[in-house]
Amino acid sequence: MDTLSSLDAASRALLFTDARTTSNFSATPVTDEELKEIWELAKWPPTQANTQPLRVLYVRTADGKARLIKHLNEGNRAKSESAPVVAVLALDTQFHEFIPEVFPHGAGLKDVFEGNTAKRISDGTFSAALQAGYFILAARSIGLFAGPMTGFDKAGVDAEFFPDGRFRSLAVVNLGHPGENPWRDRLPRLSPDTAVQWA
Amino acid sequence: MDTLSSLDAASRALLFTDARTTSNFSATPVTDEELKEIWELAKWPPTQANTQPLRVLYVRTADGKARLIKHLNEGNRAKSESAPVVAVLALDTQFHEFIPEVFPHGAGLKDVFEGNTAKRISDGTFSAALQAGYFILAARSIGLFAGPMTGFDKAGVDAEFFPDGRFRSLAVVNLGHPGENPWRDRLPRLSPDTAVQWA
Numbered sequence: 534m535d536t537l538s539s540l541d542a543a544s545r546a547l548l549f550t551d552a553r554t555t556s557n558f559s560a561t562p563v564t565d566e567e568l569k570e571i572w573e574l575a576k577w578p579p580t581q582a583n584t585q586p587l588r589v590l591y592v593r594t595a596d597g598k599a600r601l602i603k604h605l606n607e608g609n610r611a612k613s614e615s616a617p618v619v620a621v622l623a624l625d626t627q628f629h630e631f632i633p634e635v636f637p638h639g640a641g642l643k644d645v646f647e648g649n650t651a652k653r654i655s656d657g658t659f660s661a662a663l664q665a666g667y668f669i670l671a672a673r674s675i676g677l678f679a680g681p682m683t684g685f686d687k688a689g690v691d692a693e694f695f696p697d698g699r700f701r702s703l704a705v706v707n708l709g710h711p712g713e714n715p716w717r718d719r720l721p722r723l724s725p726d727t728a729v730q731w732a
Numbered sequence: 733m734d735t736l737s738s739l740d741a742a743s744r745a746l747l748f749t750d751a752r753t754t755s756n757f758s759a760t761p762v763t764d765e766e767l768k769e770i771w772e773l774a775k776w777p778p779t780q781a782n783t784q785p786l787r788v789l790y791v792r793t794a795d796g797k798a799r800l801i802k803h804l805n806e807g808n809r810a811k812s813e814s815a816p817v818v819a820v821l822a823l824d825t826q827f828h829e830f831i832p833e834v835f836p837h838g839a840g841l842k843d844v845f846e847g848n849t850a851k852r853i854s855d856g857t858f859s860a861a862l863q864a865g866y867f868i869l870a871a872r873s874i875g876l877f878a879g880p881m882t883g884f885d886k887a888g889v890d891a892e893f894f895p896d897g898r899f900r901s902l903a904v905v906n907l908g909h910p911g912e913n914p915w916r917d918r919l920p921r922l923s924p925d926t927a928v929q930w931a
Contacts, residue, residue, distance in 0.1 A: 666865020732796035
């Protein structure tokens with residue numbers, strides 16, 4: 534395999550510049566192998582102290598989708614109905630238990646998080662959201678289209694799928710291939726004059 | 733430009749599978765054009781209601797770096813000293829002001845966020861963290877190496893660079909090219925049996 538120094542224009546288009554958030558999906562199926570492949574990419578980029586607090590629930594059976602879709606905002610249900618797979622992205626609120634395994638040279642951080650729930654949830658949510666960003670770009674990397682959504686009853690989803698209270702859902706991501714009228718006109722991005730400063 | 737259906741192995745290596753978090757940088761400079769190019773990629777992937785709450789401060793002057801580095805945890809200072817550029821990634825706590833511009837068909841969301849500061853900060857932090865994930869992969873896409881860190885005095889950085897209180901720093905990201913001994917041995921990732929569930 535050649536070593537690349539930067540992504541070519543077509544690859545940048547696939548991930549960033551031409552990629553679109555998809556709201557209506559075709560019947561083209563998504564295989565479990567593809568879903569595993571997303572995670573084999575998304576698991577690598579960095580998190581705080583390598584804590585990796587994101588958990589993924591891939592919902593792709595008819596029963597699973599019915600259990601999930603009833604908790605979505607009404608305006609979001611048809612989107613997920615059309616998607617072959619909906620991923621629930623969640624925070625493992627007890628992620629610190631794995632710190633001796635994933636960050637052995639700083640294992641004392643486990644106790645810091647054990648003793649400070651507010652910091653644990655805040656820091657964990659930040660890293661889990663970073664990983665949600667990686668997940669969306671990993672899905673695009675393997676050729677799937679993603680439609681992330683935050684409009685759903687989080688407590689309802691958590692009670693439905695994570696009844697022991699350990700995982701807290703953060704977002705759902707519809708996954709598949711574009712159907713008819715898959716997206717709106719592209720919405721504007723903020724000017725760099727607004728988003729970027731220099732020092 | 734050809735249209736790609738998925739990233740090739742070399743591109744996946746650059747972004748995900750071979751990429752490494754960098755702690756020691758070479759003297760190779762990073763240009764302002766490269767920094768603008770990161771943002772021209774990172775600005776595109778999705779955020780909640782297209783709110784785009786992340787703000788970036790690129791610190792690359794000697795004076796700017798001195799002002800920043802004194803607020804980093806001691807163990808992180810040498811890393812940022814060696815980096816030609818350190819990006820401060822921050823939440824614009826008043827991001828909702830732009831909703832009529834960036835999400836015109838749902839402009840009423842501005843008032844929802846105006847009236848609910850806790851929801852505004854929570855939702856904004858989630859989207860800003862998503863964007864931080866996009867930012868790290870965008871830096872890798874243009875051939876830079878990133879070293880994100882959360883070990884710093886956030887209140888100190890905010891008072892130093894964002895004295896009006898509107899922006900809240902979330903992470904700093906060292907940017908450049910690898911120097912000598914640029915990274916540790918790779919730390920383990922959680923097993924898919926831990927991170928992924930199916931329904």
